[in-house]
Amino acid sequence: MIISIANQKGGVGKTTTAINLAAAFALRNKRTLLVDLDPQANSTMSYLDAMVLEKSMYDVFVDGALSLSDVIRPSTQPNLWIAPSRIALAKLEARLVGELDSHFKLKDRLAAVESNYDVIVIDCPPALGLLTVNALVASTHLLIPIQSSYFALEGTDDLLETIEKVRSRANPQLRILGVVITMHDKRTSLARDIRQQIDKVFGKKVFKTVITKSVRLEESPAYKESIFRFAPESSGATEYYRLCEEVMDRV
Ligand SMILES: Nc1ncnc2c1ncn2[C@@H]1O[C@H](COP(=O)(O)OP(=O)(O)OP(=O)(O)O)[C@@H](O)[C@H]1O
Numbered sequence: 001m002i003i004s005i006a007n008q009k010g011g012v013g014k015t016t017t018a019i020n021l022a023a024a025f026a027l028r029n030k031r032t033l034l035v036d037l038d039p040q041a042n043s044t045m046s047y048l049d050a051m052v053l054e055k056s057m058y059d060v061f062v063d064g065a066l067s068l069s070d071v072i073r074p075s076t077q078p079n080l081w082i083a084p085s086r087i088a089l090a091k092l093e094a095r096l097v098g099e100l101d102s103h104f105k106l107k108d109r110l111a112a113v114e115s116n117y118d119v120i121v122i123d124c125p126p127a128l129g130l131l132t133v134n135a136l137v138a139s140t141h142l143l144i145p146i147q148s149s150y151f152a153l154e155g156t157d158d159l160l161e162t163i164e165k166v167r168s169r170a171n172p173q174l175r176i177l178g179v180v181i182t183m184h185d186k187r188t189s190l191a192r193d194i195r196q197q198i199d200k201v202f203g204k205k206v207f208k209t210v211i212t213k214s215v216r217l218e219e220s221p222a223y224k225e226s227i228f229r230f231a232p233e234s235s236g237a238t239e240y241y242r243l244c245e246e247v248m249d250r251v
Pocket residue numbers: 009010011012013014015016017038040042124125126182183184211212213214215217218219
């Protein structure tokens with residue numbers, strides 16, 4: 001099972017979902033690899049000290065002699081490994097321009113290591129460029145976080161169009177696993193309206209578990225911990241654990 005966490009809108013909760021969903025799988029004794037494909041490297045920094053990393057996913061993409069297993073590092077949590085990103089990934093597009101297999105690079109590299117893991121979670125950047133397309137081509141499933149905000153559904157048309165393009169040729173088996181609503185504020189009527197709008201567009205694809213706004217979820221990356229270690233009693237921990245259960249029920 002290879003799950004991309006993607007939405008080209010920035011700041012909607014992709015990384016928060018990727019790091020904590022991966023941690024939830026690891027807690028359930030699934031050998032889990034978290035692949036960071038965002039040049040911002042937020043997933044990487046949530047678990048590793050980026051200063052000591054020599055090689056990153058960028059090197060895996062451009063250096064044919066380097067294997068993905070050469071850059072994978074263990075996190076401090078059992079069953080959880082990280083394939084780190086670095087800002088260098090931002091120049092990947094320019095570097096791979098003209099290469100015929102540029103969309104298949106990640107798929108090819110994952111093939112060599114995927115049997116070592118039960119689950120692979122890919123954190124995508126906020127764009128629909130080469131990196132996100134590589135993730136979609138390599139994935140069996142896609143999970144879309146949508147922020148509970150007035151502009152929640154803006155841009156989802158473009159995302160769905162990209163998914164269809166990938167499905168039509170490069171990866172017909174790609175499935176939309178579901179949509180998770182993030183940063184929800186139960187107290188406001190606006191949030192309830194937004195929930196209804198999202199339900200209208202995505203119907204049964206919307207996960208029952210909603211991720212509410214929580215300061216704990218914002219804080220945990222700074223302490224290099226998942227929400228399950230940083231604040232195991234928090235709403236965020238309960239919600240991401242439930243989301244993981246729903247994901248497992250759906251695959
Ligand atoms: N449920 C939540 N409650 C409170 N804050 C949250 C929640 N989820 C995410 N955040 C915060 O919102 C900000 C954006 O979240 P996150 O980094 O996960 O989004 P993203 O989609 O990965 O962003 P980008 O597009 O830049 O990669 C972060 O500061 C994060 O800590």
